[in-house]
Amino acid sequence: MAVKEIDPKTESVRQNYTYEEAFQSSLEYFNGDELAARVWVNKYALKDSDSNIYELNPDEMHWRLAREIARIEEKYPNPMSVEELYGLMKNFQYIVPQGGPMSGIGNTHQIASLSNCFVIGDDGPSDSYGGIMKVDQEQVQLMKRRGGVGHDLSHIRPKGSPVKNSALTSTGIVPFMERFSNSTREVAQDGRRGALMLSVSIQHPDSESFIDAKMEQGKVTGANVSVKIDDDFMQSVVEEKEYTQQYPVGSNKPAYKKDIKAVDLWQKIVHNAWKSAEPGILFWDTIIRESVPDCYADLGYRTVSTNPCGEIPLCPYDSCRLIALNLYSYVENPFTDKAKFNFELFKKHVGYAQRMMDDIIDLELEKIDGILAKIGADPESDTVKRVERELWENIRKKANEGRRTGVGITAEGDMLAGLGLQYGSDDAIDFSVEVHKTLALAAYRSSVDMAKDRGAFPIYNSDKEINNPFINRLFAEDSTLKEDMKKYGRRNIAALTIAPTGTTSLMTQTTSGIEPVFLPVYKRRRKVNPNDTETRVDFVDEVGDSWEEYTVFHHKFVTWMEAKGHDVTKNYSQEELDALVAQSPYYKATSNDVDWMKKVSMQGQVQKWVDHSISVTINLPADASEELVGNLYVEAWKSGCKGVTVYRDGSRAGVLISNTEKKEEVVGKFPKKRPQELDADVVRFQNNKEKWIAFVGLIDGKPYEVFTGLADDEDGILLPKSVQTGKIIKNREEDGASRYDFQFTNKRGYKTTIEGLSYKFDKEYWNYAKLISGVLRHSMPIEDILDLVAGLQLDSDTINTWKNGVERALKKYIPNGTKARKGHCESCGADDLIYQEGCLICKSCGSSKCG
Incomplete structure (x- = not known):
């Protein structure tokens, strides 16, 4: 029930609501869409630090946003009214503030920033421990205020470089990747971890170690990683030439240089991205x-x-806030022969969106002042507070000086479908480019008009921009824009982006960002109590959990069905559903259907009208080759993309199941007879102060057998730390007994064999290893084997330590190094995860995880 309280500051009545009250009201608002209602209540409803809820539904939120933005409007000529602003935002129809602005504007209960994005690190930062620790603290301070953070590691000297301290030589980049990753995991944001991007230049001598760091289980799990690739490197790859790495990166007088085969490092990047969807690629020369x-x-x-x-x-200490226009709402008479895009209304609203973004900068400056006041009032000493205070002072300076904005879009896929255009077709790409060109010109026109009324951003200088390709592209389309910008300046240093809109699109009930529809029809699974006789059980998984399956339609696919006279209440058979999809504009236009090269080409063409960048994912089937991934990257570079992410189905946990008839799931069986040779991974770990080692025999990349125990003792195995892979070879002793040897290639290229893995380790370890290898060979899922191992009741502390080692070794072969089964949401357990725009998004509860 609702609770009325007296606010001690204003003596006014303040009402807060229970979660269930807000959910039910929001459920009615979203016409029964449970997912949209829960996402709004969980992420965007007005709350205090104790999670008390002060809004019943999004309509109250939109009035809150309108009142606050209108308050800023009153500072400037020709202000927009509260009613006008509310009309643009209500029902998520036209203009949608994203993330921080949606939840934070007008929230006096929490001291937090409105910015979605930050980058930190001084311009040319020191690679001293002091400089690195400063960045670490800045990262934590931003994340506790809701910010996602990125910073670059190219300034850190490569491994083995001399340093003037007791360490004598540098440890290189990787240990600091782990430090920053761990810091991210320590900071919670509404119950979820922060978001971090780590980048490094391909020119850095440690870039290969950076690229490999996340391939080791349990490493750098709190960060996304991207490689900044320059044109020289890409040209060296295409021409199969050598490439020079150096430190300092970009220096005319480097202290260290080495030549590498560009193709070899490129193949490493491609392989890792094919296997794990990381690293991401940033085409840095294009960006700059x-x-x-x-x-x-x-x-x-x-x-x-x-x-x-x-x-x-x-740049360092700059930040950005995000807002999206719902492209589908500008399609008149969607899914009919009379469908058309209202460009005039769109241009008008883009101008309003840019103006609202500029207002939100003023609101952010107020928020930063509040943060600085809070820091000043904190009881810690000035010495303790110095880094945090200077951080926010720097951020305030950049926000005020550059007034950067992030106007973007969502529902591109639904817009095209509503117009009868197939996503990825030449006509659809041409139309998308025209929409984004229109958006860019209208946003920059609005920024120039605001400069006339409000003043240009303080450091505007037309001479500095005279050779910028993006600005000159705008001027070529609109000569009056050039004249007016030179006369009045521009209000904002940059204006546009295409960001992920995963949870935003759940509330607009459209496709996400620039992406096509994921699936027009799909199945969801809901875990059920098998003892509940009122619930249908459609599927029992390998561990006995019961699931109900039900068909879900994409919202705008239902709109298409209604436009074409199809019954939306009928219980369709699979054949009927397939026939419906085949008739629709969504046919062959899903994220897995769209021609990959066409999508890359589309991204490159649209990028020419976006001054920041585009978050988009190229989805590939599980059987896509590494060669295809490499070809897509090269095409992305050639077409003018600023960055690209490739996701191969199955390379990360979590996909929606397609709405096809469920067939009996056949687990791939290992051969009944063990092959004489197996590829093998070497996994090292430490329990307490003891060093352990595991050899994991593989078939098709899956664990088949395991040997593990103490390493480096007189009875154990001495193995160079550089050895990570090899072969386990089954041989016969003279008495006929089996013997398992490990063979690897040393640095000199000679093969070295360690005989008798089966008796190098303690006999008791070997007996348990045979048990575990036995269940591995019968294709029991790794998650269940870990449960089995964890449940072993063993008497000795030593054997329990060994048991922990087996768990740690096998966790490497679970996606993301967790116990979550493929496709199961860690928050709600539903089987509705999809990977989109660089994030895992649960279609049941709305939880998201970047990286």
Whole structure:
């Protein structure tokens, strides 16, 4: 029930609501869409730090946003009214503030930033421990205020470099990756971890170690990683030439240089991305060449990294807030012969969105002042508070000086479908480019008009921008824009992006961002109590959990069905559903259907009209080759993309199941007879102060057998730390007994064999290892084997330590190094995870995880 309280500051009545009250009201608002209702209540309803809820539904939120933005409007000529602003935002129809602005504007209960994205690290930062610790603290301070953070590691000296302290030589980049990753995991944001992007230049001598760091189980789990690739490297790959790495990166007088085969490092990047969807690729020369803020690099606006999803390249201490226009709402008479896009209304609303974004900068400056006041009032000493205070002072300066904005879109896939255009077709790509060109011109026109009324951003200088390709592209389309910008300046240093809109699109009930529809029809699974006789059980998984399956329609697919006169209440058979989809504009236009090269080409063409960048994922089937991934990357570079992410189905946990007839799931069986030779991984770990080692025999990359025990003792195995792979070979002793040997290739290229893994370790270990290897060979899922091992009741402390080692070794072969089964949401357990725009998103509860 609702509770009325007296606010001690204002003596006014303040009402807060229970979760169930807000959910039920929001459920009615979203016409029964449970997912949209829960997402709104969980993420965006007005709350205090104790999670008390002060809004019943999104309509109250939109009035809150309208009142606050209108308050800022009153500072400037020709202000927009509360009613006008509310009309643009209500029902998520036209303009949708995203993330921090939606939840934070007008929230006096929490002291938090409105910015979605930050980049930190001084321009040319020191690689001293002091400099590194400063960045670490800045990262934590931003994440506790809700910010996603990116920073670059290219300034850290490579491994083995001399240092002037007791360590004598540098440890290189990787240990600091782990430090920053761990810091991210320590900071919770509404019960979820923060988001971090780590980047490094391909020119850095440690870039290969950076690329490999996340391939080791349990390492750098709190960060996304991207490689900044320059044109020289890409050209060296295409021409199969050598490439020079150096430190310092970009220096005319490097202290260290080495030549590498560009193709070899490229193949490593491609393989890792094919296997794990990381690292991401940033085409850095394209980013810098096209960047408008980099025209002011001498004034502190040199771009150094990106935010966690890569759509906002930023200079140190700059930040950005995001807003999206719902493209589907500008389609008149969708899914009919009379369908058309209302460009005039769209241009008008883009201008309003840019203006609202500028207002939100003023609201952010107020928030930062509140944060600084809070820091000043904190009881810690000035010495303790110094880094945090200077961080926010730097962020305030950049926000006020550059007034950067992030106007973007959502529902591109539904817009095209509503117009009868197949996503990925030449006509659809041409139309999308025209929409984004219109958006860019209208946003920059609005920024110029605001400069006339409100003043240009303080460091605007037309001479500095004279050779910028993006600005000149706009001027070529609109000569009056050039004249007016030179006369009045521009209000914002940069304006546009295409960001992930995963949870936003759940509330707009559309496709996400620039992406096509994931699936027009799909199945969800809901875990049920098998003892509940009122619930249908459609599926029992391998561990006995019961699930109900039900068909879900994409919202705008239902709109298409209604437009074409199809019964939306009928219980369709699979054959009927397939026939319906085949008739619709969504046919062959899903994220898995769209021609991959066409999608890359589309991204490159649209990028020419986006001054920041685009968050988009190229979805590939599980059987896609590494060669295809490499070809897509090269095409992305050639077509002018600023970055690209490739996701191969199954390379990360979590996909929706397609709505096809459920067939009996056949688990791939291992051969009954053990092959004489097996590929093997070497897994090292430490329990307490003891060093342990495991040899895991593989078939098709899956664990088949395991040997593990103490390493480096007189009875154990001495193995160079550089050895990570080899072969386990089954041989016969003279008495006929089996013997398992490990063979590897040493640095000199000679094969070395360690005989008798089966008796190098303690006999008791070997007996348990045979048990575990036995269940591995019968294809029991790794998650269940870990449960089995964890449940072993063993007497000795030593054998329990061994048991823990087996668990740690086998966890390497579970996606993301967790116990979550493929496709199961860690928050709600539903089987509704999809990977989109660099994030895992649960279609049941709305939880999201980047990286």
